[in-house]
Amino acid sequence: MIEERPIMKVAFFPGCMVDMFYPEVGMAAVRVLERLGCDVVLPDNQVCCGQPFFNSGYSDAAKPMMKNVIDAYQGYETIVSLTGSCAYAIKGEYQHFLENDDEYSRKLAAISSRIYEFTEFIVDVLGMTDVGAHLDGVVTYHKSCHLTRLLGIKEQPLQLIENIHGLSYVEMPEADRCCGFGGTFSVKEPEISSHIVQEKVINALATDADYLCGADQACLMNIKGRLDRMRDRGEIISTMKVVHIAQLLDLGMGK
Amino acid sequence: MGILYDQAPLKDKVERALSDDFKHHAIETAQDVITQKRQALVDQVENWEDFREKAAEIRNHVLENLDYYVKQFAQNAEAAGCTMHYAPTAEDAIDTILDIFDELGETSCVKSKSMMTEEIGLNERLEEHGIHPIETDCAENIIQTAGDAPSHIVVPALHFDRNAIRDLYRERKGYTGTNDPEEITHFLRTMLRSEFMNAHVGITGCNFGVAETGSCTLVSNEGNARMASTIPETQIIVMGIERIVPDLRSLDVMMELLVRSAVGAKITSSFSLNTGPAKPGEVDGPKTVHIVMVNNGRTNILASKYRPMLRCIRCGACMNTCPVYRHITGHGYGSIYPGPMGIVLTPLLVGYSKAEKLPYACTLCGACSDVCPVKIPLHDLILKHRIDMVRLGYTPAVESSLFTAGAKVFSNRLLYEIATTVGAPGTQILTGNSGHIDSGSVWIPVLNGWTYSRDLDVMKHKKFRTQLAEYQKQKQNRHQDQEDA
Numbered sequence A: 001m002i003e004e005r006p007i008m009k010v011a012f013f014p015g016c017m018v019d020m021f022y023p024e025v026g027m028a029a030v031r032v033l034e035r036l037g038c039d040v041v042l043p044d045n046q047v048c049c050g051q052p053f054f055n056s057g058y059s060d061a062a063k064p065m066m067k068n069v070i071d072a073y074q075g076y077e078t079i080v081s082l083t084g085s086c087a088y089a090i091k092g093e094y095q096h097f098l099e100n101d102d103e104y105s106r107k108l109a110a111i112s113s114r115i116y117e118f119t120e121f122i123v124d125v126l127g128m129t130d131v132g133a134h135l136d137g138v139v140t141y142h143k144s145c146h147l148t149r150l151l152g153i154k155e156q157p158l159q160l161i162e163n164i165h166g167l168s169y170v171e172m173p174e175a176d177r178c179c180g181f182g183g184t185f186s187v188k189e190p191e192i193s194s195h196i197v198q199e200k201v202i203n204a205l206a207t208d209a210d211y212l213c214g215a216d217q218a219c220l221m222n223i224k225g226r227l228d229r230m231r232d233r234g235e236i237i238s239t240m241k242v243v244h245i246a247q248l249l250d251l252g253m254g255k
Numbered sequence B: 001m002g003i004l005y006d007q008a009p010l011k012d013k014v015e016r017a018l019s020d021d022f023k024h025h026a027i028e029t030a031q032d033v034i035t036q037k038r039q040a041l042v043d044q045v046e047n048w049e050d051f052r053e054k055a056a057e058i059r060n061h062v063l064e065n066l067d068y069y070v071k072q073f074a075q076n077a078e079a080a081g082c083t084m085h086y087a088p089t090a091e092d093a094i095d096t097i098l099d100i101f102d103e104l105g106e107t108s109c110v111k112s113k114s115m116m117t118e119e120i121g122l123n124e125r126l127e128e129h130g131i132h133p134i135e136t137d138c139a140e141n142i143i144q145t146a147g148d149a150p151s152h153i154v155v156p157a158l159h160f161d162r163n164a165i166r167d168l169y170r171e172r173k174g175y176t177g178t179n180d181p182e183e184i185t186h187f188l189r190t191m192l193r194s195e196f197m198n199a200h201v202g203i204t205g206c207n208f209g210v211a212e213t214g215s216c217t218l219v220s221n222e223g224n225a226r227m228a229s230t231i232p233e234t235q236i237i238v239m240g241i242e243r244i245v246p247d248l249r250s251l252d253v254m255m256e257l258l259v260r261s262a263v264g265a266k267i268t269s270s271f272s273l274n275t276g277p278a279k280p281g282e283v284d285g286p287k288t289v290h291i292v293m294v295n296n297g298r299t300n301i302l303a304s305k306y307r308p309m310l311r312c313i314r315c316g317a318c319m320n321t322c323p324v325y326r327h328i329t330g331h332g333y334g335s336i337y338p339g340p341m342g343i344v345l346t347p348l349l350v351g352y353s354k355a356e357k358l359p360y361a362c363t364l365c366g367a368c369s370d371v372c373p374v375k376i377p378l379h380d381l382i383l384k385h386r387i388d389m390v391r392l393g394y395t396p397a398v399e400s401s402l403f404t405a406g407a408k409v410f411s412n413r414l415l416y417e418i419a420t421t422v423g424a425p426g427t428q429i430l431t432g433n434s435g436h437i438d439s440g441s442v443w444i445p446v447l448n449g450w451t452y453s454r455d456l457d458v459m460k461h462k463k464f465r466t467q468l469a470e471y472q473k474q475k476q477n478r479h480q481d482q483e484d485a
Helices: A016-020 A023-035 A059-073 A086-095 A102-112 A118-125 A147-148 A155-162 A190-205 A216-234 A244-248 B012-018 B021-044 B048-064 B066-079 B090-105 B117-120 B122-128 B138-146 B162-174 B183-197 B225-229 B248-263 B298-302 B308-311 B317-321 B323-328 B339-350 B368-373 B378-391 B397-410 B411-428 B447-451 B462-482
Strands: A007-011 A038-041 A077-080 A115-117 A136-141 A165-169 A211-214 A239-243 B083-087 B110-111 B132-135 B201-204 B215-220 B234-240 B272-273 B289-295
Touching: A007 A023, A007 B215, A007 B234, A007 B248, A016 A190, A016 A216, A016 B066, A016 B090, A016 B368, A016 B411, A016 B462, A023 A038, A023 A239, A023 A244, A023 B323, A023 B462, A038 B021, A059 A086, A059 B378, A059 B397, A077 A086, A077 A118, A086 A102, A086 A118, A086 A147, A115 A118, A115 A211, A118 A155, A118 A244, A136 A155, A136 A244, A136 B289, A155 A244, A155 B048, A165 B021, A190 B323, A190 B447, A211 A216, B012 B021, B012 B083, B012 B323, B021 B248, B021 B323, B048 B066, B048 B248, B048 B308, B066 B083, B066 B289, B066 B323, B083 B090, B090 B201, B090 B289, B110 B183, B110 B225, B117 B122, B117 B234, B122 B132, B138 B162, B138 B183, B162 B183, B162 B323, B183 B225, B201 B225, B215 B248, B225 B272, B298 B308, B298 B378, B308 B339, B317 B339, B317 B368, B323 B339, B339 B368, B339 B378
Parallel strands: A007 A038, A007 A077, A077 A115, A136 A165, A136 A211, A211 A239, B083 B289, B110 B132, B110 B201, B201 B234, B234 B289
Antiparallel strands: B215 B272
C-alpha cells in the first residue's frame, strides 16, 4: 500500500485550530497522506477561511479572508481540508457572499469541487478504507455537525475507524448532536455552550472508550477543554484521550 | 402578552432558565421522548425525503401565489356560509374579534390552542374588555391557570410535570386528587365539560385552510378543539394568511408530515375539517362562523429573503432537536415562538431592537434544518439575521471593531504570522497547574468566555506551517543526501 514515490499532489488546508494549537494533528495527517502516496503542499498564503467572522454576522469584513483563501488555492488540482467545517464554509457558503463578485465567483467555482475533506478524500478519492493503522483500544466518535449534516460525510470516517486493526468502536449516545462549540458561540454564549459540551462529555464517557475521536479539531478542542476541566475539578476519573482521526490513522500505520 | 413575554436581556433569561434544574431536566426528558418517537416513525416512511420535498413545493407554490389562494379560500369559505375578516395587523384582528363579542353581547368563550391568538395577545386583550376566555387544551389550561408563559409551540406546558400540575390545580381549582395523569385529566374534563356546554362563542386556530373548499382544519389530541368548534353557536377562527393549502390532496401531504414531525404519531386522535356553519338539518356545528385572516407582517416577510420561513407549519420539530433549546428551554428565548423557528420568526415580527441577541442563541449546527418537514433552511436564515443585524448596526461597537480588526489579521499571511507568534508565548504564560489555561484565567475578557467552563490548550510555539516547512526541508535534505551518496 505504501507507494515509493508521490503520485498525487494535494494542497492541504489545516484549519486555524490545527495551525495554532494542534500542529501535531496536522503533522499526523500529512504523514498519513504521504504514506498513501500523496505529495502534500501547504499554499504559503493560506490563512483562516473566515467562517468565525461571517457566522457572527461580519460577512463584509470576512470577504478579504475569503478572497485570500480562494487566491491561495488557485491552480491546485486537489485540495484536502482537515476540517469539514471550513471545507463546508468554502464549498457551501462562500458563494452566497460573493455572488455579486464575478471574478471571485469564477475563481471559487474553479476550486470548490476540488476540495475534499480528509476522510472523504481517503475513502472516496483514494479508494482506501484500511490504511493499515493499528490501535489496541476502544474508540468512540463525535459526528461533527458541518461534516456530518452539511457536507453529508457520515460513513467515511466510520469506515476508516472500523478498519483500524485491533480497535473496537462503540457509538456514543447522540453522537451527531452538536458539541456546543459553534465558533464564536462558544465565547459569546459560554453558559449555553458549556451545558451542551458537558452533556457531550458525559455521553462520550458513557461508552467507557479509551479514545474520543473526531474529524474536526475545533469540536475536539471544545470537548477536550471541558473534559480537562472536569478532571481538574475531580468531577470525573477517566483516562479517555481526545484525538483527531488523523492521529488514529497515523498510529502503527505501515508497520 | 403578544409575541415577547419576557424582555429581559438574553443573558438573564438564559441564566434563569439554566439555573432552574427542574425545568431544564423536564425539557431534556421531553425532548428525548419526542425525538425518539418521531425518528421511529420517520424511519418507517420509505420516501420521507420525497414527502418533505413535496411539502416544501406545496408551501412554496402557495406563497408564490398567495394573493390568488387567499382570495380563493375566502370566496369558498364565504360560499360555505362563513363571514370573512381580513386583519392587516394584530391590533386590527383584536378589534375585529372584540366587535364580534360586542355584537353578540357575550362575555366569555371557550378556546382551543392557537398560536395565532397567542401572537396577537388575544387573551389579555379580551380580559381587558371584560371577556373571559377559557383555554380548553389541557396544556393551555395549565399555562392559563398558572399565569405562566408557554415553553413550546405544540406542547406549551412541557416544563410542568405531573406533580407540579397536581399542586397547581390543588391550589387554584380545588383539586383533591393524586398526581395520576388520568385522574388529573378527568378532573379537567369535568371542569371543562360544563364550560363547553354553556359556551356561546368558541375561538379556534386553524392548522390549514383549504382553498379549494374553504375548509378549516383542526389537528388536536384531546377532542377539545372539536368541542370548541361544534358546541357554541358562534365560532371565531383566527388564522395567519399564509396557512393555506390549495386542495385536499395537498392537505393530505401536509398531514402526513405535520403529525409525525410534531408528536411522533401517525395521526392525532382528533382531526376536524370544518366547512362553514352547520347546514340545515345538521345537528352539530355553529350557526355562525367568522374567519379572521391575520397578516401581522407576513406580507413583509413574503417580500423578503426570509420568505421560506412562511412555509412553517408550526410542528415544533426544530425545537425538539435543538441543542440550545434543550438547555435554555422555551423560556430562555422569551418569545412565544422559541427554538430555531422562533429565532427566525421573532425578529421578523417584533424587529431587531426588541428581539435583541436572539439570533446568536444558536450554534448553527443545522439539526433543525434537517428535521424541518417543509425544508426551511432555518440555520441559514438565522445566519442571515446575524448579517443583517451587523449591517444595520445592532451589534455592540466594541465587538464590531474587534471583528473588523481580526478580519484584517486573518486575511493577511504576514499579520497572521506576527499576531500568532506574539500570541503563543502569551497563552503559555497563562497555564496553571494543569498544563492548560484553566479557570485561573477567567479575569481576561473574551478568553473568560471559554475558560470559565473549559480549559484551553496552549498555542504552540511552532505552528503547524512552521513544523511542516521544517519537516519538508529535512525530507528534502535526506533525499539530497541519498542522491549525493
